[in-house]
Amino acid sequence: MQTVFSVGTDALAYGMVLFVISIGLSVTMGLMRVVNLAHGAFAMIGGYIASYAAHMLGFGYAVAILLAVAGTILISIPIERFLFRRIYGAPELTQVLMTIGITFCVIGIANYVFGPTLKTIPLPDMLRGPVDLGYRSIAAHKLFAIACGVVVAGALWFLIDRTAFGVKLRASVDNAAMAGSLGVRTRIVYAVSSAVAVGLAAFGGIVGAELLPIEPYYALRYMVTFLVVVSVGGAGSIPGALLACLVLGAIDTTGRYLVPEYGEFFFYLAVITIVCLFPNGLLGRKR
Amino acid sequence: MSTVFEARHLNKSFGGLAVAKDISISLARGDRVALIGPNGAGKTTFINLVTGHLAPDSGTVMFDDADVTALSPTKRVRQGLVRSFQVTRLFSEMTPAEHVALAVLQRTGRSGRMLGNFQAMQDVMAEVQESLHSLGIDHVANRRVSEIAYGQQRLLEIALALALRPKVLLLDEPAAGVPQSDTSRIETALAALPADLAVLMIDHDMDLVFRFARRVVVLAAGAIIFDGSPQEVTQDMRVREAYLGNYANARSAA
């Protein structure tokens, strides 16, 4: 029973962190139809900035998060403007190469600037130690990660389902040319969603740093995981991404607990099985 | 005149929307039939039902006296049910000679060969040469398709379809997008199609339809509303209402 509970909470926390990081990728891939392998790099940049702000500049956790999210968005602007825009509508191979090139560069630079060691982001006292839930206790930072996932999912649902921007976004995902001719300024929609996507990635990178530790190869190590979320969930689908994160989180965590000696064998086996069964994603539309 | 192709009572609906309603049509060897209809009449759906890219909810597709309703698109092609495409879908990096050679090799069951080169195969080269020559595009035989004129690409589409030696040919807007100056070459090519081939042409261009077809079928809202001679079609009230409208009036007035 104890194991079931810890596997469950770990899976939930891991799944929620995955969700926060990947949901932006899912939305932008649904929107711009770009295969983006560099998304994890932004989560990593966020983690590095937060770690730097906390350790070197002595800022608190909340301020470090804000600084990191803003800083990552700032860094992403020239990358989006000069590199990503060149590959919208290009063949898939071109998109893969460009974004993997960006990832390699970010890894190399991170390695050079911050060194190959793990970087920590000191948690505030409030998030250290366990929280007593009455009959069980759970690590506070995991609870925080779960809460962040729920809040992000709720906020995104509100943004997309209940606001004027959401209407424009959904129209652009459906049919960008049509939305454009109806007076939606798709360029602005693209720019805002890119910024939100990058910001969320950075946020997820920081919140999840205890589960997905920040180091130079972060961007490469989890590249597949984030892509899998989008592919399994279906590009552009928020409920799909949420479902995919929970399923993948559960599989990965259960595998680690029950058969740690197999590493990620079962995770990748599950990925192959799911993608083969649902080539358009669990909740994706056929294109 | 023997019937080579027959669609019997084809029905198809997406959700609640019926896009094909009890469509029956038959073609005999040597037929020259035009299928016309306003936008959204269900012409594309009909083509997909015939080629096998869509499965009908009910009804059968007969080809050469056999039921092919359950057959995959590629198998239908191999039996001789061939289509051309509305917008040219050619391999832009390959040459017209390679296109026709590929079709000939496919037809003769040699497209999977891993040795040799089609240029060394006398029979293939002879057929490629003859095909391109008869359509008047042999002078661009070895240039990349992306470099040749659009009208020549449309002629190559026809060459490609013919190289598969079809018994039934579906021509989807063979002259669409071709500049006025080049349409005569396409019409010449259409007039020279093999005499025993059954042709079903889908097109908007009424002048072309009236010159080419000996029989016209009109599709509106997923159902066939007329099947008869080109002379009668302009007189038919339902067709006038559904489709020809002002065009027919203008024509009869002229």
Add this chain to the structure above:
Amino acid sequence: MAAEQTISPASKATSGPNWLLRDLAGLAVILVLAGIGYLLFPNNLALLTRITAIALLVLSLDLVTGYCGIATLGHAALFGAGAYAAGIAAAHFGITDPIIMVVIGAIGGAAAGLLAGAIMLRGHGLAQLVLSIAIVYLFHETANKASGWTGGSDGLAGISPDPVFGLFGFDLWGRTAYVFGIVLLVLVFLLLRVLVRSPFGMLCRGIKEDPVRVSAMGASVNATLLRMYVISGAVAGVGGALNAISTQVVGLDSLSFTTSAEALVMLVLGGTGSLYGGLIGTLVFMWFEDFVSSINPFHWLTIVGALLIAVVLFAPSGLYGTAVQLLQRIRDKR
């Protein structure tokens, strides 16, 4: 229309004896380069042999990516399968004849190609890419876990190949291994040149451009692609076996995502869809890697990344493709 008729009708690219001449010239260039390498770097033949093995991997990748249009980031799975097949045959079953080891490597690679191809062809676009990555990780984890057979993360040791034809032993300087590798590369290269010009090769190029059009011609797209995947696997497997024979160990890195990604970079750097480009890309990339990492290993990944971005932006058809275009432009002007 008038301009069209002045250009000679038969373009040189596809006319008869020209390709034969070009392939012989290509062959001569490979052999001359191999000879120069042997004379200039007698102490670095191990690196040259490794370049030869990786060149086989890149040629194999060109078959599926360059000729069939399948983007994959998991192609090292086939290379590693060949390496482990040859290595396990030698270390566990005492099959140490190098030529038989190469054959076993090719069979292992082909089997892996069949499996990987059958899985990859289930998806398109993003799903296909994700499948390719998942496959290479799955292979990696499997080899890691099956350490009884593969040596796990320590690598598979105990591979000691017999002399070639019983005459040429594998020496400490790697001379035999190098010559053995170059002979394999030349043979494979010539066979592949024949393959890509064959009707089958033409069919694959058609599928790359428009699979729907190809199936409308009555050809089955997936069966064709699967056959190409098996061939590609055999070629990668030969490369893997060569690596196992020359280094006498097989490591998990031969099955890694990084190797897969680097192979793709080499291919694109040289240019896809010509086989020549793949060879040039491999040579330039690996020589450059050796050069840069001897100066500052830290910057290697940054430079690869920058190189990739530069190729995408400024030379999308790669070194070979760009050179061919330039030559053609000069010829057209004359």
